Amino acid sequence: MAATREQIVQAAEKLVARGKIEPAIREYRKLLADHPNDINTLNRIGDLYARIQRIDEAVDFFTQIAEQYTAEGFFVKAIAIYKKILKLDPARLEAYEQLAELYHKQGLVNEARTQYQVLADYYVRNQNAASAIAIYQKMAQLEPENPTYHVKLAEIYHQQQLIEKAMGEYRIIAELMIQHGRPHDAAQVYERALDIDSQNLGFIEEAARKLRQADHTEGALHFLAVAVERNPNAEQVSQKLQRSGALAAAPAYEPPADLDAPLELEIEAEPEPAAPAAPEPPDLDELSFDLGEEEDELAKVMAEAASLVGGEPAARSAAVDDEIELELDLDDVLEVEVEEEEAEEEPSSLVRPPADMLGAPARPAWSQEATPRPGAAFAPAPVPPPAPAEEPEIELDLELDDPFASVAMEGGWTTEPPAWLTAEPEPVAEPAAPEDDLEVINEAEVLARYGL
Template sequence: MGKFFQIELCSPILRAAHCSHECEGGILPANRSKISANVSKLLSQGKYDKAMAEMARLVEDDPADHRTLLRMAETYAKMGRPIDAIQTYENVANQYTAEGFHMKAIAVYKQMLRVDTNLTSAHKALAEQYHALGMQKDCITHYEITASLLERGGRLREALAIFRRMVEQQPENIASRVKLADYLVQQRMKSDAVREYQAAAEYAQQSGLTDEYLMVAEKWWSVAPTNLNIGRNLGRLYLQRADPEKALGKLQQCFQQDPEDVETLPMVAEAFAALEQHNKAAAVYKELARVFQKKGMHADAKSSWRKVLEIIHDDKEAKEALGDDGEMFSGLPTVPEMPAMANSGIPEMLKEVDVFKTYGLQKKAVELMQEVVSLDPKNLSYHVRLYDLLHEVKDVHGLAGVLQKMIVLADVTQDGRKGEWQSELNTLKATLQEAQDDSVELEVALAADLPGSVNVQADQDIAPNVQVSVDEVLGQFKEGVKKSIEDDDAETHFELGIAYKEMGLFNEAKDAFHLASQSKEKEVDAHHMTAVVLMDEGDTEKAIMLFDAILQKPNLSSSQQGANWFQKGLCHQRLQQVDQAIAAFKSAADTGENIPGLQARIDLLSNALG
């Protein structure tokens, strides 16, 4: 058996009994109890090697001794041998599964996750165990974790298979099908994604789940924007929900694709009428009447002309089209035209702007503030608020446009800030001109510096008709990079990734950071920048997963921990996950790094929670 398995027997009788039993291939029950007690004693003394030797005797005698195997696995973990611990746990779990003891197997797989929380095989096995027990909610939870871990590890085909399995096991689960479709979109498998969105939408519609249908249909239409049925359904439902603005957004897209669609036009008119933009509603009904006439549908055309006269009772064109039928509307007052939104709604919009700012959603705040300005374009204070927001998002072009309007209004109202704003506008214009000049110089310089490239002359007298395409120049530049920079030059690829990111070339930036991450020195920083690029692309959830993966790496510096916790907090804040955002920001603060505005951000979010 080996030196660890040799024991001294104190009497010839015991020695003979031992030899007799073990020769027959077993250990007496009394001796098993003694060995087990000795194991406990050795473990309490921290003598793990000797304890393992004794437990090995017991398992060799009885391979189905689950209790001892579990003690061995636990001891392996204490000895810092996680692989052996996991393998031993897995053997026990397999035995329990074969015997039909799924709850016991689940308990063992959970012990495996204490050794390695990101053990993909354990999460997958747990999902299958829960499925066998009919515990679908827990099953789906662990399948989702499995898919996330596979995706994070670049095992995309396996992740896709897990998403498909989730749908196969619960075909009526709309959330699972939508997650599969979302993943298919990410993998650019558009036709497959469309099928899954369609199936989820149809099930939601058949089940009368209107909220779920709207959510799915919005995603479905984003990948199938030419499907007018989806757009019309969305418009119809939003009208039923008294949300004519959303309805109009969808219906106008349908109208652009087919301006003569007789299903779309009545809903467009209805949306305008609900927004109290009656002249526009009448104009749409007129267009609908002309379409019906063109199609020979005269009764429907008359009905549309009557709709016009219900809104504008003295409309000559409608009266002529209807003849005597139009006289019944004579003398009735015309419905007054109202703005798309009464100014009384502006205070509520301004409150929403403040909410967006509180949660770090500056771009949404800008969009809503632009709506406010369009509703009351003569209100200087609203322009000033938009100006402040544009400063926050560093939208130089937007600032220039708003400043021009502010100067005009200041001239009318005799506002003393006009001179200050005029000076800033002049500076902005000069900056924009310089940036434009620099951009042209960069294109020429890049082309000139490439190996073997044609020299582009800037002198207009020499080449007056030469125009350099930015895409073409950048394409040549990237080819030059491939030839002149080795793949293992991590530092250069990292700097190049930053340059691409600043230029908005996100795919190129991620490729460069991927090459840089192959170096141990640059691995963490390159993955961090990849996650930041994902944030720029709007893929916030994937960015969170990458930040989580980075933060699990050992030996991170305090600055690396602080930066990744902070960016993770920003992701949660974007998703309006306030609790998670606060927790991440507090973890960033715990690193001791000096991150500007961090405490103020924590305080602001904490106050928002109340």
């Protein structure tokens, strides 16, 4: 009974675990007999060959995988496999070329150019002209507008004595210069091509016509002059082009005859707007103020105020009926002279509402002042001082023959204080009897109570 795929893989992996790589490879090759394009099997065999440093065999298996990915359109996977090959063998030149082509298909121009340049430098350094030409041609296809690759090709063709191909590359370079608006550079390219082949009259005529079509007649004439110096037969081409009018010089630019004359500009100046006339200053000697309706409003306010206090409205002054004129003399630094009337103690129009209208409580007698302050009726009532704490009542038992009987309860001492009160007390050797202590305490309390 034939072994199944799983059994073969298990057997191969057991050999790998024991370090027997080549027997494991033989086991994996059994799977390729039925499935030669199995990528997993090809990749596993390539890894095993790389483990035992058999790089060529490993690269062969990896290359088979990369080609299969490329054919199926999996370019990214193919790029990964070619990178894997270059890690194993950096000198594998075909891997660089395949990698460059894959980058080109992916539109990665910079990456493709890098891979191609590696190959081109290698082939030029090793004087492999055919391979170098092939790479530069691919690079020219990669970037058609880049003349650098055509210059390289022209040089290689010249070195290889491939004159016609070299002249063809110079034609391409010159045409690229003309397309990019650089006819002067194109003329230099044509002149350089004469160094390779100055006997090609067809090339000379074609180059002159190209330069003239690019409106570079001066460059075309100079190119023909150089061609005649190197090949006298080129004079025929020059005369032919001149007779046909192909080299007719463009009319030179002639500046106007009066260009050097001084430029005269007639500019009509716009009239400057007249400055607005300054307003005439008013006569400052007399300024008249007409109160108008404000007089009636003032009279009404005064009448209402008088009615509130029960008085008669003040008679309108005769000066109010007439126009009020204030004479201001500004000669003395705007000093206004106003006749001051005798100021009354309180204007008649000032009405002080009584205290009961404001709802202010009557002040207690202890807060009354001898002279009332202005606006005292509008001030908040002062806070009365806190009531003195009640002193404990002390009952005194006084006898008629008590020495304090001469003390007046309200008027103080009736006579001079006795001598015994002012005299210093004699020191007592022994504490007094309890009855004497009580008398002393009573005496002190009396004195303290009546402020004596």
